Amino acid sequence: MVQPSKITISTSPFLHHRDTTPKIMWEVVYTLVPVFLAAFYYFGLSALLVSVAAIAGCLATEWFFDKNAQRGASLRDGSAMITGMLLALTLPPGFPMWMAFLGGVVAIGMGKIIWGGLGQNIFNPALLGRAFLQAAFPTAITTWEAPDGQYLAARGTNLALPFFQGETVDAVAMATPLAQMKFSQQATPVMDLFLGNISGSLGETCGVVLILAGLYLAWRKIINWRIPVGILLAVGVLSGALYLIDSQKFASPVFIALAGGLLLGTVYMATDLVTSPLTPKGIWIYSIGIGLLVVLIRVWGGLPEGVMYAILLMNAATPLINKFTRTRVYGY
Amino acid sequence: MQNTSTAIGPLQTFRHGVHPEEFKELSCNSRIERMPFVEEYILPLGQHIGAPSKAVVKEGQRVRRGEMIAEPGGFVSVALHSPVDGTVAAIDLFDQPNGQMAPGIKIKTDPFSTQKLAVNLPTPPENLTTKEFIAAVQQAGLVGMGGAAFPAHVKFSIPEGKSCKYLMMNGCECEPFLTCDHRVMVEYAGDLIDGCEILQRFVPAEKVYIAVEANKPDAILVLREAAKKSRLDIEVVGLEVKYPQGAEKMMISAILGEEVPAGKLPLDVGTMVSNVGTIVAMSQYFRKGLPLIERVVTVSGTAVKRPANVLVPIGTPMRQVVDYCGGLTHPSPRMLLGGPMMGAVQKNLDVPVVKGTSGILLLTDQEVQDINTLNCIRCGRCLDACPLFLNPARMGALARKGLWEEMEDYNVLDCFECGSCSFVCPSGIPLVQSFRVGKAMIRERKAREKEG
Numbered sequence: 051m052v053q054p055s056k057i058t059i060s061t062s063p064f065l066h067h068r069d070t071t072p073k074i075m076w077e078v079v080y081t082l083v084p085v086f087l088a089a090f091y092y093f094g095l096s097a098l099l100v101s102v103a104a105i106a107g108c109l110a111t112e113w114f115f116d117k118n119a120q121r122g123a124s125l126r127d128g129s130a131m132i133t134g135m136l137l138a139l140t141l142p143p144g145f146p147m148w149m150a151f152l153g154g155v156v157a158i159g160m161g162k163i164i165w166g167g168l169g170q171n172i173f174n175p176a177l178l179g180r181a182f183l184q185a186a187f188p189t190a191i192t193t194w195e196a197p198d199g200q201y202l203a204a205r206g207t208n209l210a211l212p213f214f215q216g217e218t219v220d221a222v223a224m225a226t227p228l229a230q231m232k233f234s235q236q237a238t239p240v241m242d243l244f245l246g247n248i249s250g251s252l253g254e255t256c257g258v259v260l261i262l263a264g265l266y267l268a269w270r271k272i273i274n275w276r277i278p279v280g281i282l283l284a285v286g287v288l289s290g291a292l293y294l295i296d297s298q299k300f301a302s303p304v305f306i307a308l309a310g311g312l313l314l315g316t317v318y319m320a321t322d323l324v325t326s327p328l329t330p331k332g333i334w335i336y337s338i339g340i341g342l343l344v345v346l347i348r349v350w351g352g353l354p355e356g357v358m359y360a361i362l363l364m365n366a367a368t369p370l371i372n373k374f375t376r377t378r379v380y381g382y
Numbered sequence: 383m384q385n386t387s388t389a390i391g392p393l394q395t396f397r398h399g400v401h402p403e404e405f406k407e408l409s410c411n412s413r414i415e416r417m418p419f420v421e422e423y424i425l426p427l428g429q430h431i432g433a434p435s436k437a438v439v440k441e442g443q444r445v446r447r448g449e450m451i452a453e454p455g456g457f458v459s460v461a462l463h464s465p466v467d468g469t470v471a472a473i474d475l476f477d478q479p480n481g482q483m484a485p486g487i488k489i490k491t492d493p494f495s496t497q498k499l500a501v502n503l504p505t506p507p508e509n510l511t512t513k514e515f516i517a518a519v520q521q522a523g524l525v526g527m528g529g530a531a532f533p534a535h536v537k538f539s540i541p542e543g544k545s546c547k548y549l550m551m552n553g554c555e556c557e558p559f560l561t562c563d564h565r566v567m568v569e570y571a572g573d574l575i576d577g578c579e580i581l582q583r584f585v586p587a588e589k590v591y592i593a594v595e596a597n598k599p600d601a602i603l604v605l606r607e608a609a610k611k612s613r614l615d616i617e618v619v620g621l622e623v624k625y626p627q628g629a630e631k632m633m634i635s636a637i638l639g640e641e642v643p644a645g646k647l648p649l650d651v652g653t654m655v656s657n658v659g660t661i662v663a664m665s666q667y668f669r670k671g672l673p674l675i676e677r678v679v680t681v682s683g684t685a686v687k688r689p690a691n692v693l694v695p696i697g698t699p700m701r702q703v704v705d706y707c708g709g710l711t712h713p714s715p716r717m718l719l720g721g722p723m724m725g726a727v728q729k730n731l732d733v734p735v736v737k738g739t740s741g742i743l744l745l746t747d748q749e750v751q752d753i754n755t756l757n758c759i760r761c762g763r764c765l766d767a768c769p770l771f772l773n774p775a776r777m778g779a780l781a782r783k784g785l786w787e788e789m790e791d792y793n794v795l796d797c798f799e800c801g802s803c804s805f806v807c808p809s810g811i812p813l814v815q816s817f818r819v820g821k822a823m824i825r826e827r828k829a830r831e832k833e834g
Contacts, residue, residue: 061815063801064722064750065402065558071756071808127756169757274762323761328775379793380631380770381644
């Protein structure tokens with residue numbers, strides 16, 4: 051008689067959809083691969099160094115705080131990997147590696163673990179990590195360099211020692227399209243924005259890859275299509291209205307949509323399952339709120355870019371939105 | 383299949399729901415086969431919802447096949463009949479499919495009998511009053527054969543002040559694996575139409591709908607053909623293949639485009655819903671005098687050698703039904719009664735088939751995989767799955783903290799435990815199980831408050 055090695059006690063339903071949380075997370079990771087390839091294409095080795103540092107910071111922190119019997123088991127769900135990748139995509143290519151690593155530590159430690167781990171956080175961990183970096187290293191995170199075609203040359207600042215900034219000697223500093231718009235009212239050609247031949251963070255240059263990734267994720271129902279649609283609609287309507295009022299002073303809606311981190315934030319960060327609302331009505335409120343905040347910050351705020359704060363602010367509102375947008379139950 | 387699917391015409395459905403793998407191909411083309419008689423039968427007295435039947439036979443007494451052995455124990459109760467010619471071996475406590483020991487009658491089969499039905503043809507329905515009809519259905523031992531086993535005559539009795547405009551025959555069979563209703567519709571289409579005509583005499587509905595999911599195109603076409611000859615206005619409706627399409631409320635929404643108000647019954651929207659098997663059994667009682675002593679059971683799963691649809695006498699030990707289907711192919715299968723979405727686990731093959739047994743499933747890891755439970759990632763898939771538009775994610779979080787009252791505020795009592803939320807949950811959270819617990823806690827508290 052064979053003795054059972056394990057007794058399973060379960061109740062209905064006994065069938066399960068093939069998607070599991072780790073599968074969903076890893077699928078998001080795979081869709082990020084082309085985005086990274088674009089970043090490597092434009093920024094070369096620097097992009098790789100920054101990415102490795104940010105991802106390493108996230109994975110190490112996740113491993114360190116893992117409560118599972120087998121330490122590191124939680125790395126398998128892929129969520130720390132996503133956070134690391136997304137954080138890297140929000141950083142400039144010349145960013146010192148030690149800072150990127152520290153950003154990863156904060157993203158996972160303060161953005162996720164402290165709230166209770168997977169699914170428990172209120173703020174998107176990657177954006178929280180970036181917000182920390184923005185506060186701690188305001189100069190380094192706003193030093194942008196143009197894609198220079200020197201694939202193998204690490205930018206001097208990448209290898210700066212901990213607690214040092216490094217010096218930008220040979221790199222060509224260049225304002226981002228949003229900064230050019232904000233501070234000198236100069237718009238970048240749309241085609242450059244679309245293909246990514248501009249200065250900016252690793253992941254905010256090539257629009258076309260992000261759009262394709264977003265379409266795929268929405269088709270796979272991994273992200274809720276209402277979020278990108280809501281954000282882009284709100285951005286389009288508000289910035290379109292401003293553009294109609296004064297096309298000299300305000301940027302065109304197409305420029306607003308393609309420049310900066312809007313697409314990256316729309317596809318990968320606002321759609322974060324954990325930090326976006328549950329109910330359909332709530333999702334509309336949340337996504338339209340993000341869109342409006344982005345335009346408000348970009349146009350009237352002190353910063354050229356507003357996607358990060360817009361998403362974080364709406365993240366903060368999500369529990370309230372969930373509470374006040376109850377679903378209508380069948381038969382009531 | 384392209385031709386048949388265009389022949390079915392446009393499909394209707396409800397909002398939300400899920401698409402589990404169907405596994406129907408294992409048994410959907412096997413004709414119903416009659417199970418040979420076995421040596422012993424065990425007939426539990428409480429096979430239905432309501433008061434148990436009361437035994438009217440004594441130990442050692444000879445009984446005929448189809449003879450009443452227990453009478454209804456009240457209005458919400460039905461009669462019970464012997465499935466074979468034989469002797470009453472014992473009236474005692476026996477293991478039940480629900481895991482309990484409960485009173486039942488054990489009958490030893492007479493090995494020399496020809497097992498002809500002891501026919502007492504009832505009065506033809508054409509000559510009955512409504513009251514007599516209800517009594518006859520109760521005498522026939524008829525219960526809802528979709529699984530709930532609610533006495534049919536109680537459902538057929540329309541309370542004063544209510545009226546029934548539509549009769550709905552539920553042939554959706556949205557549970558994966560199960561094909562018994564499918565085969566019954568194909569092979570007993572005439573009896574089903576006849577049963578509708580009988581019922582319509584006493585429940586004067588204007589229209590009869592027969593609802594069938596589109597994965598049973600043969601049943602739809604056969605029934606449409608059979609319905610042509612009927613005096614009634616019968617529409618055979620093709621419904622989209624989606625779980626839980628066969629839930630009463632979902633079917634009504636799909637066909638009438640109307641919601642059943644919370645806490646109300648289908649009759650409140652002028653509809654009476656019945657499983658197709660029940661109506662076929664009713665026709666057979668009135669036309670052939672056959673009380674509910676046998677039913678079609680789907681035996682399926684990869685752990686059984688020969689999946690089949692078997693016409694089994696009520697009371698047959700499940701072990702013998704499984705042996706009839708070639709026995710097990712796996713040493714420790716997972717055994718379920720009913721479908722895999724709402725069915726119950728069964729640990730013991732030595733229990734009888736009862737009136738509510740629609741399927742005996744023997745599954746292996748090929749079909750059932752346990753997934754690890756992780757934290758909720760608030761993906762909202764459960765909200766998109768729930769056919770009642772509840773918020774399972776929120777209710778699951780409340781259940782974990784034991785906040786039963788808040789769960790009630792989120793309408794957990796409306797949940798009919800279809801399991802769609804647990805099915806889609808990527809973190810493998812046993813949502814529906816936590817709602818069962820929550821509902822039980824809320825009911826207990828209410829009962830206690832009532833007592834004072």
